Amino acid sequence: MSLPHAILTALLEKPSSGLELTRRFDKSIGYFWSATHQQIYRELGKLEQAGHIRALPAPVPARGQKKEYEVLPAGRAELSDWVARPEDPKPLRSALLLRMRAAAMVGTAGLRAELSRHLTLHRAQLDEYLAIEARDFPAERRHTEADRLQHLVLRGGVELERFWVEWLTGALTELGPEQ
16 A cells, blocks of 8 residues: 555655656665556556546646646645554565575575675665765755655665675675585
8 A cells, every 4th residue: 555655755745747756766765665667657547536646737738748746635634644554564575585494495506696696785775875865864954854754764774774784794604605
């Protein structure tokens, strides 16, 4: 149920077309909630039918012109209700952890290389998050509650990447050299 809420959030930040939303999901929201182009367009249709968003009128009607959407009061109310609603944490689903469990049964051939690859990816993601933090969230620019909340989301990503870097480093040490 979170994709429609991610879209409502993005549209409240800035009215956008489906293509613009897809690009924004690729750049920011996608760090913690991913969606395909098709999923976004499907949800836009559902949100519009539910009366949560509307397509902004085009300045000049034109065939094939992209629709830009904005959030209606009902959409804002739905998002507010969702923010306040309790939700239990979801269990972690990790193919990497499952592979490690399987390796305990069939052997570790190739596992060390995969762990190293993941470590490289998590280090790169951590570096990217830290660069975003330095660029977009210096302490002197975190004045509003919205600034602080967006920074906290980013800090969550930073801490998750730090966890994975530390955990993968330890796992590689514990596994020792490839046999």
